[in-house]
Amino acid sequence: MTNPRKNSGAFGGILYFAIFLCVTGYFVFAAVQGDYGHLRRIQIEAEEAELTEQLAELHQERSLIQNKTHRLSDQFLDLDLLDEQARKRLGLARIDDVIIR
Numbered sequence: 001m002t003n004p005r006k007n008s009g010a011f012g013g014i015l016y017f018a019i020f021l022c023v024t025g026y027f028v029f030a031a032v033q034g035d036y037g038h039l040r041r042i043q044i045e046a047e048e049a050e051l052t053e054q055l056a057e058l059h060q061e062r063s064l065i066q067n068k069t070h071r072l073s074d075q076f077l078d079l080d081l082l083d084e085q086a087r088k089r090l091g092l093a094r095i096d097d098v099i100i101r
Helices: 004-033 038-071 079-090
Strands: none
Touching: 004 038
């Protein structure tokens, strides 16, 4: 007479191992590819570097605009800048200017 519990024990062990392997595989996949996984973190860090660079460029552009605004303000008037802006915006030229088209 064979013991039926002995044969089912081997099958149960294989089944538990297979379930354990599937659960472990799921968590490894989620840790690498998931919404909060390693690859997503690398992608976010790359976006952060790009946005930081863009922010630095915008700060520089803002400071240039702020400088021009100050130079054209009532408290401080830069005549060279005013002359340059009038020529650019209004198309003005002096008598002694040479215009090349």
